[in-house]
Amino acid sequence: xxxxxxxxxxxxxxxxxxxxxxxxxxxxxxxxxxxxxxxxxxxxxxxxxxxxxxxxxxxxxxxxxxxxxxxxxxxxxxxxxxxxxxxxxxxxxxxxxxxxxxxxxxxxxxxxxxxxxxxxxxxxxxxxxxxxxxxxxxxxxxxxxxxxxxxxxxxxxxxxxxxxxxxxxxxxxxxxxxxxxxxxxxxxxxxxxxxxxxxxxxxxxxxxxxxxxxxxxxxxxxxxxxxxxxxxxxxxxxxxxxxxxxxxxxxxxxxxxxxxxxxxxxxxxxxx
Numbered sequence: 001x002x003x004x005x006x007x008x009x010x011x012x013x014x015x016x017x018x019x020x021x022x023x024x025x026x027x028x029x030x031x032x033x034x035x036x037x038x039x040x041x042x043x044x045x046x047x048x049x050x051x052x053x054x055x056x057x058x059x060x061x062x063x064x065x066x067x068x069x070x071x072x073x074x075x076x077x078x079x080x081x082x083x084x085x086x087x088x089x090x091x092x093x094x095x096x097x098x099x100x101x102x103x104x105x106x107x108x109x110x111x112x113x114x115x116x117x118x119x120x121x122x123x124x125x126x127x128x129x130x131x132x133x134x135x136x137x138x139x140x141x142x143x144x145x146x147x148x149x150x151x152x153x154x155x156x157x158x159x160x161x162x163x164x165x166x167x168x169x170x171x172x173x174x175x176x177x178x179x180x181x182x183x184x185x186x187x188x189x190x191x192x193x194x195x196x197x198x199x200x201x202x203x204x205x206x207x208x209x210x211x212x213x214x215x216x217x218x219x220x221x222x223x224x225x226x227x228x229x230x231x232x233x234x235x236x237x238x239x240x241x242x243x244x245x246x247x248x249x250x251x252x253x254x255x256x257x258x259x260x261x262x263x264x265x266x267x268x269x270x271x272x
Contacts, residue, residue, distance in 0.1 A: 001029040002140075005030075006030050006031070007032075008030045008031065009127075010034060014036045018094070019034075021221065021225045021226075022056050023056055024219075025225075026061025031061065033063070033066060034049045034053050036068065037049075064087070067079075070126065071115075071118040077130050089134045090131050091142075094143075094146070096146045098120050101162060101163045102206075112162075121170065124173060132181075132186075135181075140232065145190045146191060147168075147170035147192060148192040150240065151271050151272070156270065156271050171190045171240050174188050178238035191228065191240075191243060194243055194268065194269065195268055196214065198217055198260050213264060215266070217259075223252075227247070
């Protein structure tokens with residue numbers, strides 16, 4: 001079991017893709033830290049750090065639920081300290097927490113601009129910064145960031161430039177860390193879904209049930225993350241993968257079982 005006794009910190013993992021990855025890795029023996037904000041359930045979103053932790057433990061893993069808003073550096077430091085106290089170290093960091101804002105320049109308030117960059121860029125940077133001393137001592141250490149291949153096609157910049165540059169910044173961090181931490185033996189990659197994924201964001205912000213029915217389940221991202229993170233850190237770093245690319249490298253090309261509606265039409269995600 002390549003994840004036996006490896007400790008994985010996942011930001012924003014109370015629901016959706018982050019929770020699916022947590023459960024997948026827990027089944028493989030990983031210790032999981034659910035580092036996220038929600039301690040009371042929002043009916044539109046579902047899930048708290050405690051309900052997610054219960055699902056992780058039901059899957060067979062050990063789990064620490066810790067409330068943290070990655071906009072605040074002191075909360076990040078406290079969460080990492082508690083993780084290390086509980087499990088003795090950190091081997092994997094998954095930067096899943098992210099804010100979405102699909103508005104044009106005139107419609108994007110300064111507080112919204114600050115929010116998405118504080119979470120997506122600054123928060124991601126600070127989580128890795130403070131986890132780094134433990135990753136350097138980690139067992140097959142990996143950083144995995146949920147962000148897209150950098151696609152400079154103007155059609156991705158024009159409609160929602162503030163959000164787009166925040167996600168591309170996350171990918172640039174992933175690429176930069178691969179080079180910066182190469183000598184320390186730490187891998188860094190990014191991953192993004194080829195199609196939309198049935199999450200609360202898709203249902204509430206993008207297209208409701210109609211788009212959810214044209215999406216895949218979170219399982220495809222969980223499986224793709226698993227295949228990346230089990231690779232030797234020295235042999236898999238500096239990539240901005242799509243989930244389909246990762247599965248294809250593993251010889252998995254029949255993906256219909258991941259569809260919400262098997263055999264139905266699928267909708268490509270942003271940036272791909």
